[in-house]
Amino acid sequence: MRRGWTAALAISLAGVLTATACGGSGGEDAEGSVEVFSWWTGGGEAAGLDALIERFEADNAGIAFNNAAVAGGSGTNAQGVLESRLQANEPPDSFQGHAGAELMDYIEAGYLEPLTEFYAEQGLNEVFPPELLEQITLDGEIYSVPVNIHRSNVLWYNPGVLEEAGVEPPTTLAEFEDALATVEEETDAIPLSLGAQWTADHLLESILLASLGTEGYNALWQPGADWSTPEVTEALETFDRIYAYTNTDAGAADWQEASQAVVDGDAAFNIMGDWALSLFQEVGAVEGEDYGYVPTPGTDGTYLWLSDSFTLPVNAPNPEGAQAWLELVSSQEGQDIFNPLKGSIPARTDADASLYEGYLADALTDWQESTMAPSYQHGAAANNRQKSGINDAVGVYIRDGDVAALQEALVTAAGEAG
Numbered sequence: 218m219r220r221g222w223t224a225a226l227a228i229s230l231a232g233v234l235t236a237t238a239c240g241g242s243g244g245e246d247a248e249g250s251v252e253v254f255s256w257w258t259g260g261g262e263a264a265g266l267d268a269l270i271e272r273f274e275a276d277n278a279g280i281a282f283n284n285a286a287v288a289g290g291s292g293t294n295a296q297g298v299l300e301s302r303l304q305a306n307e308p309p310d311s312f313q314g315h316a317g318a319e320l321m322d323y324i325e326a327g328y329l330e331p332l333t334e335f336y337a338e339q340g341l342n343e344v345f346p347p348e349l350l351e352q353i354t355l356d357g358e359i360y361s362v363p364v365n366i367h368r369s370n371v372l373w374y375n376p377g378v379l380e381e382a383g384v385e386p387p388t389t390l391a392e393f394e395d396a397l398a399t400v401e402e403e404t405d406a407i408p409l410s411l412g413a414q415w416t417a418d419h420l421l422e423s424i425l426l427a428s429l430g431t432e433g434y435n436a437l438w439q440p441g442a443d444w445s446t447p448e449v450t451e452a453l454e455t456f457d458r459i460y461a462y463t464n465t466d467a468g469a470a471d472w473q474e475a476s477q478a479v480v481d482g483d484a485a486f487n488i489m490g491d492w493a494l495s496l497f498q499e500v501g502a503v504e505g506e507d508y509g510y511v512p513t514p515g516t517d518g519t520y521l522w523l524s525d526s527f528t529l530p531v532n533a534p535n536p537e538g539a540q541a542w543l544e545l546v547s548s549q550e551g552q553d554i555f556n557p558l559k560g561s562i563p564a565r566t567d568a569d570a571s572l573y574e575g576y577l578a579d580a581l582t583d584w585q586e587s588t589m590a591p592s593y594q595h596g597a598a599a600n601n602r603q604k605s606g607i608n609d610a611v612g613v614y615i616r617d618g619d620v621a622a623l624q625e626a627l628v629t630a631a632g633e634a635g
C-alpha cells in the first residue's frame with residue numbers, strides 16, 4: 218500500500234533542503250544511486266536526456282544514475298508501468314509527468330512531495346512563467362519542475378513532394394484537404410503519415426483546435442463541457458476526411474517511422490509534436506530540403522502546448538539524489554543543455570536564445586506571441602481518466618470508422634472526467 222507523507226521523510230527532506238540553503242549542492246552531498254523514470258529512449262527521444270545524464274554524472278561523482286526509461290512514444294507503455302509502481306509504493310526517485318491535468322492526478326493520489334521550499338531556495342519562482350506554475354500548483358504548493366515546452370500543432374512537410382504535387386504548405390483546413398487530395402493524385406507519397414494509435418489522437422487534437430478555434434477548443438476542457446454540439450460533429454467529420462489520407466499500416470510503427478517518412482520523401486505531411494525535430498537533427502535532415510514546417514492548418518497564432526516536468530515522489534528511495542537531479546533540470550544550464558537536443562524550448566524564461574536556431578528560434582518567438590491551448594494527448598488538458606476514454610473512443614473509430622459513435626464516446630469520456 219502507498220504510504221502518505223511520513224514523518225521520517227519529512228525530516229530527511231528538511232535536512233536536504235537545509236543543506237542546500239547553506240550553499241551545499243544536493244549533488245556533492247548525496248550518494249547511492251538515483252533512478253529517473255521517463256519514456257525517452259531511442260531515436261529523437263534520448264539525445265536530450267543523455268546529455269543531461271552526462272552532465273549529472275560529471276557534477277555528482279558519488280551518485281550512480283539509473284536511467285529507468287520505458288520505450289513507447291507519448292508514454293503509452295511507461296505510464297502504465299509507472300502507475301503500478303506508484304500503487305505498489307515502489308516509486309523511482311523522480312519521474313516525468315506532464316504539467317497540467319496529468320500532474321494533478323498524481324498530486325491528488327498523494328504520490329508527490331511538494332517542492333515549494335525547493336523553489337524558494339533555488340530562486341525558481343521568478344524564472345518560470347506564472348501561468349505554467351499554475352499548472353503544477355495545488356493549494357499553494359508547487360509539485361514539479363518543468364524542463365521544457367513542446368508544441369503539438371506542427372505540420373511537417375517534405376518540400377520536394379509538395380513541389381512534385383504542385384502544392385504550397387497549407388494554412389487553412391480547406392487548403393489542407395485540397396493539398397492531401399492533390400498529393401494522392403499526383404505522387405506516390407503517403408499524403409499524411411501516421412504511426413501508433415496515439416498519433417491518431419495527436420492528430421485529432423490538432424484538428425479539433427483548427428476546426429473549433431482556440432476558444433472553442435479550450436472550452437472542451439472546462440467542467441461540464443458539451444461535446445455533443447454540431448461544431449464538434451463538424452470537427453470530427455473533418456478529422457474523418459483527413460484520416461482517410463493516412464497510411465493503412467500506421468499502427469505497426471511508433472511516431473519515429475511516421476516522421477521519418479517525411480524526410481525520406483515517402484510522405485508529404487506529418488502532424489507531430491516538435492520532438493520530431495530531434496529525430497530530424499539526429500538523422501542529419503536539412504531544413505528547407507528534407508523538411509519544412511508550418512502550424513497545423515487553421516491553428517496559426519495558437520501554441521498547442523505541453524510541458525515535461527520532473528517530480529519528487531513520496532517515499533523516493535534517495536530524495537537527496539532526486540534533489541540533485543531536480544537542481545540540474547531546473548537550472549538555466551540544464552535546460553539549455555537539454556532543449557536544443559530535445560526539439561523543445563526551455564520552460565525557464567531566461568534561456569540563452571542564441572542556442573535555439575531554425576525551427577526552435579521560431580518556436581521561442583511563437584511561444585511569446587501566441588494564444589495558449591493545452592494538449593490533451595500529452596497531459597495538459599485532460600486527466601488520465603478522460604484521456605483514456607478519448608483514446609479508447611479513437612481506437613474504436615480506427616476499427617469501425619463510425620463518426621457518430623466517436624462523438625458519443627467522447628461525450629461519455631467528458632462526462633466521466635469528474
Ligand code: GAL
Binds near residue numbers: 289525
Ligand atoms: C510526449 C512527451 C514528449 C515526447 C513525446 C513522444 O508525451 O511530452 O517529450 O517524448 O511524448 O514520445
